[in-house]
Amino acid sequence: MDIDGSKRIFRRLGPSQGDNGSSKQQQKVCFHWRAGRCDRFPCPFLHRELAAPPPQAQGSLTNGTASSKRSHGYSDDYRGGPRRNTNFNNNWGRTPAHGGGNNARAVTKTEKICAYWLQGSCKFGDSCRFLHSWTTGNCFSLLTTLEGHQKVVSGIALPSGSDKLYSGSSDKTVRVWDCQSGQCAGAVNLNGEVGCMLSEGPWIFVGLTNLVKAWNAQTAADLNLTGPVGQVYSLVVGNDMLFAGTKDGILAWKFNVATNCFEPAASLKGHSHHVVSLVVGANRLYSGSMDNTIRVWSLETLQCLQILTDHTSVVMSFLCWDQFLLSCSLDKTVKVWVANESGNLEVTYTHQEEHGVLALCGMHDAEAKPVLLCSCNDNTVRVYDLPSFSERGKIFSKEAIRCIEIGPGGLFFTGDESGQVRVWKWLAETTTAAA
Known part of the structure; x- marks a missing residue:
């Protein structure tokens, strides 16, 4: 009786594995069984629900069972x-x-x-x-990465007439790189963190704490320019003078050919906080500060001509392009300034970024088109066409890029907070299209 009962139950569940399923009726579910009142034995229809669809159609975990x-x-x-x-x-x-x-x-x-x-x-x-x-963008390629610095790369310099690249860092060293081999040719240990670097002719200027060091790559002259208070974060040359941004304002030196040294020339006061960015253009000196303002100075009289207050955070970098002044800030904007009829600067366009902007660099691509490199504190550099601000591509880095420097032959260099210096080259449109 038990065996017979087992057979009845088994047959009502459907065909055995040995059954080839030739009867089409056996692929249907018994209507009366679903209603709980089937009394036929053997029943020609299935007394079970149809098999579930394969895992690929239903969605399954790796064992093929439906996920609860x-x-x-x-x-x-x-x-x-x-x-x-x-x-x-x-x-x-x-x-x-x-x-x-x-x-x-x-x-x-x-x-x-x-x-x-x-x-x-x-x-x-x-x-x-x-x-x-x-x-992204396929308009430039990474040639090499120069490893050696242990902290933020804060300056890159290429003195004229030299086959060496100089990089300074907050690890208190300046490294010298051979431009042919890409190898480090030496390192200079300093007594302070490097806040910025500048090359002008054969001269290399290094901004340190309470000091600007000047080297001549041709004559090996080594000079110390004293007077700054605090870390020097910005240097620029204009009207035969060297300007340094300091905690107390801007200091200027003039080179004396007779004595072969730099002599103090002026002190420009006005900013209420550290001056961190400088640029020269159109016979003007522009200074950006941690007080969120831009000051415009006459290079002839060294008098302040205008104070610009449109930024709401630190003014980090400048670029003079054509008749425009571009400024960037940690307030996530790049502002484009133009002189009105009275000669005063006013904002003609504001470009908004998602993150604070650390540095600007303007150059021409391989087709001689003007482009803007805009470093942001999300570890990227955005590359834009000028004047449209249409994006050409992006450069990514492990950490934020703090300085960008233009080189010869379509080369440019970036230095980031991890200590890496990278060498990039613009690609021609024909090369980009072929790639």
């Missing part, structure tokens, strides 16, 4: 956003966070460097949705 967490949106919670397809195998755990699995569709790149690519261990290649490059 799906109705609670756990896949969305885990990824921090909506699922990109219905296959849990491609959206759960490590795979989607690092490349999207074996999806055949085009991968939408996320503007973030792939951590596995940095380690040389990414297995997803072109299908990885993170970047396997330090740039």
